Amino acid sequence: MLDTAFPDARTALHDTFGFSAFRGVQEQVVARVLHGQSTLAVMPTGAGKSLTYQLPAVMLRGTCIVVSPLIALMHDQLRSASANGIRAATLTSADSDRMATMDAFRAGELDLLYIAPERASQPHFRELLSSAPIALFAIDEAHCVSEWGHDFRPDYRLLRPLLDAFPDVPRLALTATADRHTRADILSQLGIPEDGLIVAGFDRPNIRYAIRPRDNALRQLKGILQEHPGPGVIYAPTRAKVEQLAEALAATGRRVLPYHAGLDPAVRARNQAAFVASEDMVMVATVAFGMGIDKPDVRFVAHAGVPKSIEAYYQETGRAGRDGDPSMAVMLWGADDFARARQRLTEVDEHRRASERQRLDALAALVETAQCRRAILLRHFGEHPPETCGNCDNCLEPVAVTDATEVARKLLSAVYRTGQSFGLGYIEKVLTGQSDDRILQRGHDSLSVFGIVGPEEAALLKPVARALQARGSLLPTEHGGLALGGNAREILKGQAAVEITIPPPRERRRKQRDSMRTNPADNPLFEALRNTRRELAQNQGVPPYVIFHDVTLREMAAARPSSLAEMGRVSGIGARKLEAYGDAFLTVIRQF
Template sequence: MTQAQHILKQTFGYDHFRDGQAQVISQVLQQKDVLVLMPTGGGKSLCYQIPAMLLPGLTIVVSPLISLMKDQVDALLTYGVNAAYINSNLSPQEMFNVYKSMQDGKYKLIYVAPERLMQLEFIHRLQGLTVSLIAVDEAHCVSHWGHDFRKDYRLLGQLKATFPNIPIMGLTATADLATRADITQQLNLQQPFIFKGSFDRPNIRYNQVTKYKATDQAIAFVKQQEGSGIIYCNSRRKVDDLSIALAKHGVNCAGYHAGLEGEIRDKIQRDFIQDKIDIIVATVAFGMGIDKSNVRFVVHFDLPRSIESYYQEIGRAGRDGMPAEALLLFDEKDAARIRQWISTGENPQRNNVELQKFAAMEAFGEAQTCRRQILLNYFAEYSAGHCGNCDICLDPPKAFDGTIDAQKVLSCVFRLKQTVASQYLIDVLRGKQLKRILEYSHDKLSTYAIGKDKSDAYWHNIINQLIHRGFLRVDITQNAVLKLTEEARPLLQQAQKLQLAVPRLSLDLGKKSQITAQDYDRALFAKLKHLRKKIAEQDDVPPFVVFSDATLADMADKFPESGFDFLNIHGVGQTKLERYGERFIAVISKHINT
């Protein structure tokens, strides 16, 4: 681990490991299987990149997208780490060269798609090499409980049988309890060390507004923002219409969806990565694993289909740790359409899972409690405190003493033996004379009809708030039945009071976040960004690969004028000092002396 710390500083330019990185690296170096649950931007990549540099031989990284492979390899090369990728974009000669260099032991990391990795020819090739670690990125794709299940990932479970003595690492930013258990089973991880980091991204401000003249809302929001952004739409037509509307208002943007030619999509994505386009308007076909650290905002023009998708997509903002914005435009009609789309799927079991996940997303959109708290509780990271950096915290809805209503709901869940979903629970609370209720004698329960004075919608809202607050959870492995959590015990025992929210009528987007941004010289920051872009164009790499916005901000705060000072900047290692230090120090010195 002393060597790992040395690599962290000398190669990657970081003084300290982030939460969990040291523990994960230590376990991998002891040949243990590992499951890593960290938020986007939480530092998952270093969990396998540093062991790859310490272990003998080769580390194989399973990656889902060609563009992601290239970006990660480009970034590693700027740090002086020998890495390559193998995919269909390589010519036969380039492929031969990579294979030969693998055979000669020149690489520490090889990025490959799951489809190619599981080809018999490729497996045989690996069996003739020294492979020390296999890292499966976006590991939630192996699980049918996951939001982005892929059949090709399912084959990865065979790796443990083929390479029984090689540790396997699964990494994901988006996995609920059911998905985590399934990842472990599907990858055949043997007594894995599981690290679950905090899913909190405190630098991202969460906003939700009711959808009304959505194009005007999107334009107004974008006009208030600086830097790169992504706007997600649920249809190609909306992408086309919105990108045209934004362009008419002088926004440097492009539309991206599966209806475009592959070469055009690749160019648009590359232009966005290289800061030649400020804003991408896209379907969800865009962005999984996009390794662009300086995205400053993400807008959801339509409601996502799951909390996992939403979390992953907003996670593309603020990966450098600097302030970022997330805006969700919510419309009940959109929700109804999405439920219909999901219901028409070919696989009934999969449809059921997706409907349950969408119900959680819909509840998030309707929420009147701290949005960060809802997200964290969904991923079983129960949080009692409010975040101070979402629309609910910055413009709080009115509260009332909801203790009795909460007790009615929780007691009814208990009386029904935690075996029913929310609508059935509401039917019992409201005393409905339904056939199933009468057949099971649920009309004889003490909680039957105790909520008859309130509407379905009222109780639906209360149940959602109790889920968001961590008193109830939805078990998607059992048809979305409601389960009590340990947090519910004090409420049921009348040992706790609970404040709940009344319906919101308006939203104030003008309130300032309680999260303070780093103070730095904005004029110098602009000059450093200009230099960074110039270097990136010369080297044909994305600007953030040269240095992240966070690194430039640290320069604009500390004004390093020597190589020693420059090495103390966040994200500057020895290789980057040698490559870029002189030019950046010259700009800083000139700025100070003018």
């Protein structure tokens, strides 16, 4: 905790950000930075990681150098920092005023300087840093430095010589997603002592997790859009799927735009800017639309297919609800997702293949479980959560678990006896005794497995096949058939059991809309304050959340301050914002 050496930290916290107290481990991290100690902070998205370097940056002599992986993310953080009165700049290929930025740095006129790892590792940048005092190195998205991390970036590996060239400058590495192995690697790669690790925990209690089998992705996604009127992100596995879904969902009347690396850069930038500024738009994207999203009011994240790993899933769903308001994370999965993923394992470097297979198995366990989703997520990151959370689909609508070992044995036997070259549709016909021309020509109507599955078991064939493919017991062949894999032989011999979950009936699920609304009480003052925020944002060319978050407007609507002094006590209103916007919002409040 902060001691008497830094009595002004809480004053600076309120004056700069409008907060009367630190959240979670922020105070621990800030204290270490102010004492010149290098630190790795693992904090969930939305826990206020950027504050842990922005606050020291305004308190310490010199400039804080922030290494960040994406230009879009830098510019977004630059807007937010500047709105709080922090002197900040970026030094990227997209900036036309690079000379002015370097001059401002040399003159000691910057609190923050954002830089990409590619530029940070260059000798000329090290020379620039030698020309003025440096307060701190902050390495954002630090999991990128580790080969064990899910977003490995080789340029992050080149940062160490730069850091070592300034041995007296503390290092602050920040990430939301790093398991035990990745954390150890980050400490080693960035030269941070083991006692400098601070882990805040991974729980995001405001996010409701739901994972459903994909039966009609477009229909399911339309339902999600209908239930969630706020901003949302839909992740699709391919560029073609992004385009297809964006076009189909836009036909519903909602503003929906695509984002992927194949789009013209100008279109991509325009679409991202529109999303950041919007209060109801939906972006359909590949994971190229990733770390650059610092938008706090995303109300839902949907996956139209499985992500790469639990780490990727956690990070991608973590883009919802950064403001702390209720948000939704929905994943739609199919057996073919896991089939493709297991095929891709053969292309992975041999020394990484085993760990990648473990990650895929962990993801399969998450989608198949009948237990609490949040508990499985948190245990994956080494935590010990309660058995239930009360805010995931399995806790809210418990699913049935059935022993499907016999059906699985019949299915695997049919795959084997037909030559391991046919798809599920053909195998189903054989098992249920349907004699079409192909079956008769091949003589498969005379196999011992022909017709051995009755109507009751037939209903389980698709979910069993889906489960076996997720687990790797069934693998795709080159021509779209199915073959035995994993522990299939143990299942056939009766040495391994197969339990599957049975999703709730498809009848319309209970609407969650009321609990997800940002203004559940339909407070007209809150809506009026939002309108004022929208007008100010348009006039200044910034996203609405840069002015104030919804949570600040709700507190403002409840407290109804009658003076600037009273308004200054509302959480999230620092000195700079009070001066810039206080009178405009007081005028609205007085009308009520």
